[in-house]
Amino acid sequence: MLGLYIGHPSSLILAVTAGNTDMATSEALKLAREVDPDGRRTLAVVTKLDLMDAGTDAVDVLTGRVIPVKLGIIGVVNRSQHDINVSKSIADAIHDEMCFLQKRYPSLANRNGTKYLSKTLNRLLMHHIRDCLPELKTKVNVLTAQYQSMLNSYGHPIEDHNATLLQIITKFATEYCNTIEGTARNIETSELCGGARICYIFHETFGRTLESIDPLTGLTTLDVLTAIRNATGPRPALFVPEVSFELLVKRQIKRLEEPGLRCVELVHEELQRIIQHCTTYNTQELLRFPKLHDAIVEVVTGLFHKRLPITNEMVHNLVAIELAYINTKHPDFSDAAMVSASVNSSQPVPVSRKLSLREQRDCEVIQRLIKSYFLIVRKTIQDSVPKTVMHFLVNYVKDNLQSELVRKLYKSQLLDRLLTESENMAAQRTEAANMLKALQRASQIISEIRETQLW
Structure with missing residues (x-):
């Protein structure tokens, strides 16, 4: 199921790997490499930085020396099960995460963490939409014309x-x-x-x-x-x-x-x-x-x-x-x-x-x-x-x-x-009508997007 989504050339891949495991055996990175061998669509996220073995760190990983991806590598520290059990708030968790990064990775703290990850994902998504929007709009218009012609060929209800x-x-x-x-x-x-x-x-x-x-x-x-x-x-x-x-x-x-x-x-x-x-x-x-x-x-x-x-x-x-x-x-x-x-x-x-x-x-x-x-x-x-x-x-x-x-x-x-229609024809007309409605809605959404909203 993952391959179905990440295999599409217009999708972005978020590969999440735990920092306390061997990066070479990461299943997420392995799947990402199969569909994106150059790493052009992949953003790596390293979790559990606070659980790494004593005497080790993730500097080489976070600086891109281990994982070859083009969109970047961001480390985060999520709430532990204990934090969840004691109802630790998201704001407190983010504050503690930033304190941890400034203490253990002071030179990299401003380019890691949950806030930076959220901002980066938002930026990547907007730029990706901007790049794909013209082609997507053209494709929707072509499909709309095709399904409209198909629906016309099936005729209207008698x-x-x-x-x-x-x-x-x-x-x-x-x-x-x-x-x-x-x-x-x-x-x-x-x-x-x-x-x-x-x-x-x-x-x-x-x-x-x-x-x-x-x-x-x-x-x-x-x-x-x-x-x-x-x-x-x-x-x-x-x-x-x-x-x-x-x-x-x-x-x-x-x-x-x-x-x-x-x-x-x-x-x-x-x-x-x-x-x-x-x-x-x-x-x-x-x-x-x-x-x-x-x-x-x-x-x-x-x-x-x-x-x-x-x-x-x-x-x-x-x-x-x-x-x-x-x-x-x-x-x-x-x-x-x-x-x-x-x-x-x-x-x-x-x-x-x-x-x-x-x-x-x-x-x-x-x-x-x-x-x-x-x-x-x-x-x-x-x-x-x-x-x-x-x-x-x-x-x-x-x-x-x-x-x-x-x-x-x-x-x-x-x-x-x-004048009794064949069952196949009636089903095909319904399917074409539903697809045409979906494409018209997609075209409406695309037309509502403004260039200023993408920056």
Whole structure:
């Protein structure tokens, strides 16, 4: 316990040692040296000078030759137990002490004794306060500002539950929409988030995935040849049957559905992450009401889950629409496809089956047509899926988030439960308020101290 007090760099140490003991083994001096090795904060007091062995004195100690301390060494003679028993007064004890010092230590008497000790302690304390006062005042002011800010973050006791709930809901919804729009107060610098992440998903992740899909992947020359032959029936055809082209191109277009659904999933995940982003920057407010925090997350998540199937269905329909009608009259699908550069087959036909020139030509024609039409559809899907996701999911959430929160949470029977503070928050507010009062009182005391009072 002593170490806790004397270890502080702004404290003064009063090391009391009996004069009739060995100074080298003094516990008080030992503790003082541990925290003040240079002795800059230590004042030594030697007691029981009248009880020293005959033929010995404390001159070396009182003159500083034995104990290295900077603030001085003062010897005193206190009342004995007998003096206390006979009710010897303090004034008589001080008088007898001075007589003893003048008799035994005449050259040192004026710098020792209880009166001199009292005067010295008062002087040291005043000068110490004067030296520490500017730093102490600054520290108190800084702590006051910190605790005031902390107390403000905890909020005041709720007076109007309705207004408080609407304020929190509005603040969350606004922050959520602003994060999507890129106008939030707190912008991430370490990673993409919100609308920027959604843009990246549309044009980098989804776009590159579509561009990486080869129009003829998984379609061998033998597949093409088999489709042509099956479409001709029992009679050899003079021309390449159109039905074989439609059958094969639909098979390839169907492959565009999975990337589209994956795009929806990635955007949905980002919308979920935005919830965490918004609650992070409203931490104190939502930590204050943990049940309201959980309720907000539940409502927003429920809104996502309601819109997710609708959005997935629309993406599915985009592909289904393309499959429903193969528009060979599309302006970009012209006869140029027939004379475009040759397309190599994905895989060769077995060594047991050699294509004739007619079969090879027909397969190449179909492959060119498939590639030309697939690129048209891929371009359409690449443009329409992001628009679908924005309309049916992102924009819907933005437009309906606040009204959904109000509809689900702004109910009289829920107010008390949702605005119940966590026990930790209430305790922290009380602790901060008490500390702020103590610091304000300390600041008032410091401001009352005048420079003239310290001298």
